[in-house]
Amino acid sequence: MTNIDVLRHLRCPVCGLGLTANEATPGVRCPRGHSFDVARQGYVNLLTGRAPHAGDSVEMVTAREEFLTAGHYDLISAALAEAALAEEATAQVGAAHSTPDDMTPAGRTPYAPLVVDAGAGTGRHLAAVLDALPAAVGLALDVSKPALRRAARAHPRASAALADTWRPLPLADASVAVLLNVFAPRNGPEFRRVLRPDGALLVVTPAADHLTELVGQLDLLRVDPDKADRVAGSLGQHFEPVRESAHGGELRLTRQEVHTLVGMGPSAWHTDPGRLADRIAALPEPVTVTASVRLAVYRPR
Numbered sequence: 300m301t302n303i304d305v306l307r308h309l310r311c312p313v314c315g316l317g318l319t320a321n322e323a324t325p326g327v328r329c330p331r332g333h334s335f336d337v338a339r340q341g342y343v344n345l346l347t348g349r350a351p352h353a354g355d356s357v358e359m360v361t362a363r364e365e366f367l368t369a370g371h372y373d374l375i376s377a378a379l380a381e382a383a384l385a386e387e388a389t390a391q392v393g394a395a396h397s398t399p400d401d402m403t404p405a406g407r408t409p410y411a412p413l414v415v416d417a418g419a420g421t422g423r424h425l426a427a428v429l430d431a432l433p434a435a436v437g438l439a440l441d442v443s444k445p446a447l448r449r450a451a452r453a454h455p456r457a458s459a460a461l462a463d464t465w466r467p468l469p470l471a472d473a474s475v476a477v478l479l480n481v482f483a484p485r486n487g488p489e490f491r492r493v494l495r496p497d498g499a500l501l502v503v504t505p506a507a508d509h510l511t512e513l514v515g516q517l518d519l520l521r522v523d524p525d526k527a528d529r530v531a532g533s534l535g536q537h538f539e540p541v542r543e544s545a546h547g548g549e550l551r552l553t554r555q556e557v558h559t560l561v562g563m564g565p566s567a568w569h570t571d572p573g574r575l576a577d578r579i580a581a582l583p584e585p586v587t588v589t590a591s592v593r594l595a596v597y598r599p600r
């Protein structure tokens with residue numbers, strides 16, 4: 300289920316103690332006997348109690364997988380990989396600035412740095428970052444079981460866990476080298492707690508003109524014009540902004556890909572399916588759509 304270099308960073312969501320593999324059954328357990336199952340698809344369930352929501356549905360995850368596999372959002376993956384590589388060079392991840400918890404017994408290989416994607420979805424962006432950081436291991440966190448079934452297989456060095464990112468994260472203090480947050484909720488206090496002092500938080504949010512051609516024609520949800528300020532406000536107490544960059548391009552989509560794109564985002568919850576289908580059918584092919592995002596890099600205060 301879980302790479303040993305990932306497992307060493309996980310913590311019991313009940314008592315906060317470390318977790319070890321449960322040899323009797325597929326799962327993990329803490330010294331106090333709290334145990335957590337590993338699903339047949341490979342992710343560990345570290346959610347206690349009922350989740351406030353089930354996350355993305357099977358249909359939404361399938362749509363996202365199809366769209367991402369076609370490469371339409373590779374510009375986001377590439378931007379994250381480049382930023383993570385730059386931060387590794389700057390912070391010397393896993394090397395000179397290791398915290399005491401990262402130290403290994405004399406003569407042993409240093410532990411692999413941990414990359415966590417909070418709200419990972421299918422894990423495609425996490426996989427791209429792991430490709431750029433060959434010494435790192437990864438953990439995909441999401442509340443959607445359908446998403447985690449795919450994230451658990453996204454990369455040979457990636458593990459996956461069911462967790463609500465609004466709650467305390469099932470991770471040790473100062474255990475994460477790079478934390479990814481792509482179109483997902485941001486838990487500032489918990490992100491700060493789990494991020495290493497020399498770590499980096501990479502946040503991707505939609506820009507004002509993201510999918511602008513579809514918003515009007517299909518009556519989709521609009522990007523909040525105050526989005527950037529709200530993101531900065533939610534993180535400002537715990538993080539120092541380092542830099543921000545714009546990334547975008549022109550997508551040329553089929554009508555089916557437009558339907559897929561809408562189905563993988565928040566508009567899927569707020570759009571009448573019949574009316575949406577009629578409007579998409581009226582679009583000329585190929586459909587030209589602007590992809591436009593902002594990537595912000597933060598370091599802990």
